[in-house]
Amino acid sequence: MSKIAVMGDYDSVYGFGALGLDIYRVTDAEEGAALLKKLAEGEYGVVYMTEQLGELLKKERAKYEDRITPAIILIPGVSGNTGEGVQRVKGSVEQAVGSDILFGDMK
């Protein structure tokens, strides 16, 4: 049994609060790193993070890459889609195959 967290700026995350997910307002890298550490050690199985915040917390996210939980998933924030999430998927194809054979021709 665990919970789901959403991290990001208020405008991007407040809607998820209504659905029953735990929302955390963070825009600052330092604060975000501390919070992510706390969430990962706590009872959170999935952490959704805005791409904007994810950009600031690259190093911290890498720490949890080889662990099953928490799954840190980037979602677009209210200010737009940076394409980082899609890039991440392409990255795993590249890692596994050696080159991006599936989505290489996508924009």
Added chain:
Amino acid sequence: MASKQVNPTRMELTRLKSKLVTAVKGHRLLKDKRDELMREFLDLVRENMALRLKVEEGIRQANVNFVIAKAGMSQEALREALMAPKQEVTLMEDVKNVMSVNIPVFDYKTRTSDPNDIYSYGFAFTSSDLDGAVKSLADILPDMLRLAEVEKSCQLMAAEIEKTRRRVNALEHVTIPETQAGIKYITMKLDENERSTQIRLMKVKDMMLEEAHGYSEK
């Protein structure tokens, strides 16, 4: 290939031969593992990309709806409306083993079964756009959860495939050829030793015959 220094002894030869058998067997197994992982991974990563595009579009749409909802009411009223959520989502995690890679399986449960509990406010003082906005976000929640599961699985499998691929390549291009070269070297060295012993014995025989009878065989 410049092989390592090996002792040309029968013991070393036996050791290398059994090493080669293990290496070949391991190589075959790892290759099978890699191929199967790759097959599963490619299916999963296609689903991952489709889900991600769907979720990103869904969230974008929901954000648009929220902006519209926000335009219809004051910031304070909106915050107040969403301040105390009625619904709560708990996540059930399980682990599935795919070719010795542990991947997560997520399932979620809402605290109450009433789908209308996502509206944590009275309808009297909020704009109807907010209802639509919250609903649009609720609709993509199952997809978001599936995305979390699939994307994490993809990341874990990609890492495992990379590791397995390296192992397969190391066995195929380093360990196996080196062992084979070692075996060949020892076999040749032992044969050579045997031949030289043979020749030495023949020479000694010649010398002894000459000494005893004063003639040689030739």
